[in-house]
Amino acid sequence: MNGQPNSKPWTLTVKKGSRLRLRLINSSGSTFFRISIDGLKFSVIEVDGNRVKPIEGQNVIVPTSARYDVLVDVPDSGSYTIHAAALGDDKQCLGVIHTDDAQVTVNDKRPTFDGVTVDFRSLQALNPSGFGRKVDRVYDVLLSGKMKKYEWMMNNHYWPEPFAGPHPEKTYLDIQQGEVVQLRMINRSPMSHPMHLHGHTFRVLGSADDDFAPIMDTVWVPKGETVTIEFLANNPGMWAYHCHNIWHLAVGMMQPVRYVVDERELLRQ
Template identity: 35%
Template sequence: MNRREFLAAATGLAASTFIASPFGKAYAAPQRQKLTISTRTLDVNGRAATVYGLTGADGKPGLTIEPGADFAVDLVNGLKEETIIHWHGLLPPVEQDGVPDNPLPMLKGAETRAYDFPIHAPGTYWMHAHTLQEQNLLAAPLIVHSQDDRTADRQEIVVLLHDFSFTPAEELLAKLTGGNGGMHHGMNHGAMDMGTMDMGAMSESMGNMHGNMQDMGAMGSMAMDLNDIDYDAYLANDRTLDDPEVHQVEKGGRVLLRFINGASSTAFSIDTGALSAKLVAVDGKPVAPVAGNLFPMTMGQRIDLALDVPSSGGAFPILALREGAAQRTGIVLATAGAMIGRLSALADQKGPVLDLALEQTLSATNPLAQRTPDVKAMVHLTGDMMSYRWQMMGIEDLALKGGERVEFSMMNMSMMAHPMHLHGHDFQVVAINGRRFSGALRDTVLVPPMQTLTIAFDAGKPGHWPFHCHHLYHMVSGMMVHLPVA
């Protein structure tokens, strides 16, 4: 059997020792696709859990789109309740972006809605509800292949991470807010109350702190809040590490791992263990390869890791370590006949706290063209755990024109990290704490406590584009604005 025959066989593997991934998608001729929102039942730690699902016509989670094809999808709401799906990382016109009432309403039960728009670039994307339904696993991979993907001599594995709770999202939010709840569906259209804060003085103070990064780092490590919620389970492709998904790989073979952090409020670090990997793309956009074994990813982000399986073979756990905690999840890569040991969902030590060490080493292979910004603004990220009210201030009255080069410096004045996501645009990271560099192209980036990160982008299609924290409970509690582009 040659390697290509092996990869074809591995895709359909269903032996008792190995669990074939339901996230593996076979290539098909480009055509209009049907995507159905439904419910399904999972076994989570020996207990049945009813969750949402997003399945294609083949009954498998998510969508795979062929090279050069447009996005042509009929979305069917098979639920009795209303919902809507956001195509995270794609750049549709605003009416197809999938945010409630921006401008289209949610899909009613049994309603079908057609989505048609060009795809701007291949890569690892995903789709999810832009409501609290996201917490109950209303999310799935969305992979857009390139011609190179189709001809590459490698095995491709998609891994979608989740945090899971048997407690409904509304109850989780009520506990965080003291029963005051959050903004309905995360839509905060109103003006933000800046209270009595002296933003100029606070900005000056923050600028002074940036001059001494050691003091600032010590301050963050002492006081920062890492996790709002302790979940019942952490999942990789719907499975816990006590019963992980196992992928048979070839001795000496090459593997591309597409990781998606679909968790609502949990950051992870991907640990490739005994296998050295190369980070080759973030948020679907290629970067100059970075070698390593540990790769951070906050909520909403994606990373593509290329690795080689040793010719000697074996079993290789690929783990997702919960930030600042012992919980972990993941998958196993194993060659034929390899012994696969038991893996505990609890590690002996806590997962790393995410920082920007990796971010400041990344560089896009296709960066934005050099331009002088037409618009520059400071975005203050504020809030606290006690009141559980989160805000974005400084750009409330901003109006953009299509084609303008925009630079936002996001200053995190809270003690929680914020994964910031901009709809309808790719942006480039161009500065961290005032140090300029040509960083990665992204759609979601982490801003740690008491740090400032600057992004640049070209204002795109007309519309009111959501710009928000991708921590679900921060978003619905106020950390979301809409950027008008004319």
């Protein structure tokens, strides 16, 4: 955590009664972390740099490349261990928040994670996030793979190999500037995938009130589930759209989003 090993954990000294804003950044190559702080609750207020309605919890799941901002109150003197536990593994990394009138102590036992868990399905944007118009284009994106062979695909495709058939350009998800686009990610693989679209933020649909769908740039798609994102095509170019597990990306789990000018070209596909 912050470059420090568990044997000499990163520490933050504060005064009793402090309110802290912590930015939890998952910069790992492939690990999801479930994060809690012994004895302290927190409120999630931001995800990937975008404000959300504050939601209180005892722990939060932060997938690869995501960023969650939390508010933490430290009402009493003491030493409070931060646990970032790797999902799917028994390992964790540790840090410590302590008041300036207390000795630093470290709890190296893995927490049981009782209480409320916050993840992307818990979030709502602080303000309405819709584009106020109909959807122009929808793509289904099939996420698939085989653990034993370590094959990971998007729409039965390994980047950069072109699709078989008469239209190799279907390697890309083609869109036009100004469109409202939905990508419906269907995960039929045995793993969860942190999906990231370069050059854009997107709304994550499926909450109780999609008018306040949270705005993110990375969302994980749990195994066996479907997650739909929606974005405004306002940044022309060709943009990587991929799984942010570096090992999945390395074997080809990517299908770029490409802006095209000629609608006739889209119709031909």
